[in-house]
Amino acid sequence: MLPMTGLRLQSPLRTISVLLVHFLLAHFCRGQSQLIGSPQPIVATIGDDIILPCHLEPAVDITAKTLEWTRPDLxxxxxxxxxxxxxxxxxxxxxxxxxxxxxxxxxxxxxxxxLSKVKPSDEGRYRCYIPDLTIDSFIVLVVGE
Incomplete structure (x- = not known):
């Protein structure tokens, strides 16, 4: 009897697993790109040249799009x-x-x-934004001496 009980439990679990995988694939494979920045602050020293990272995943040619880098406090x-x-x-x-x-x-x-020749006044929260796709990413820059 025990093997039968194990099989009965396994069948609903397998069905749930298949449905979950199907849902996740449908949700993440819609062709919608995401902007990926840095989850950690970017740390720079005064005078440094630095890169504020931001890219689309999956990669898409955005040469013809409008792209904005902003600082809301400016x-x-x-x-x-x-x-x-x-x-x-x-x-x-x-x-x-x-x-x-x-x-x-x-x-x-x-x-x-x-961003070249970093200044103390460059410290802040930057927004990488593609208005056509209505997606954005935020990157924090910390400037030290």
Whole structure:
């Protein structure tokens, strides 16, 4: 009798497992990319050149998309703005002009931002955002001496 009981329990568990796997595959395979940044703060020393990581998974060519790097506590808030295939320098906060560029490859979904000559005032929370896809990621920069 014991082997039969074991088989009866195994069958519902197997059914639940199959349904769970099916649900997870359906949920995660919808083609929706996610922006991945750094879960840990990026630590920089004054004067460093650093990379603020941000990329799409799965990778998608985003050359033709609008891409924004912002700091909500600034006015204007734009650290970097890419629209219609070009850098919109006039929209940038003056503190970042000439100090930012894409370090990644847009064709491969990499929109990491290189920030040169880090200053104490660069410390803060940055937002990597693709408005067309309504997805974003936040990265914290900590600046030490």
């Amino acid at each position: 006015d204007p808030r734009f650290v970097y703005l890419w629209r219609a295939g070009q850098d919109h320098v006039k929209a940038k906060n003056p503190a970042y002009k000439g100090r930012t560029l894409f370090a990644g490859e847009l064709k491969h979904g990499n929109i990491s931002l290189k």
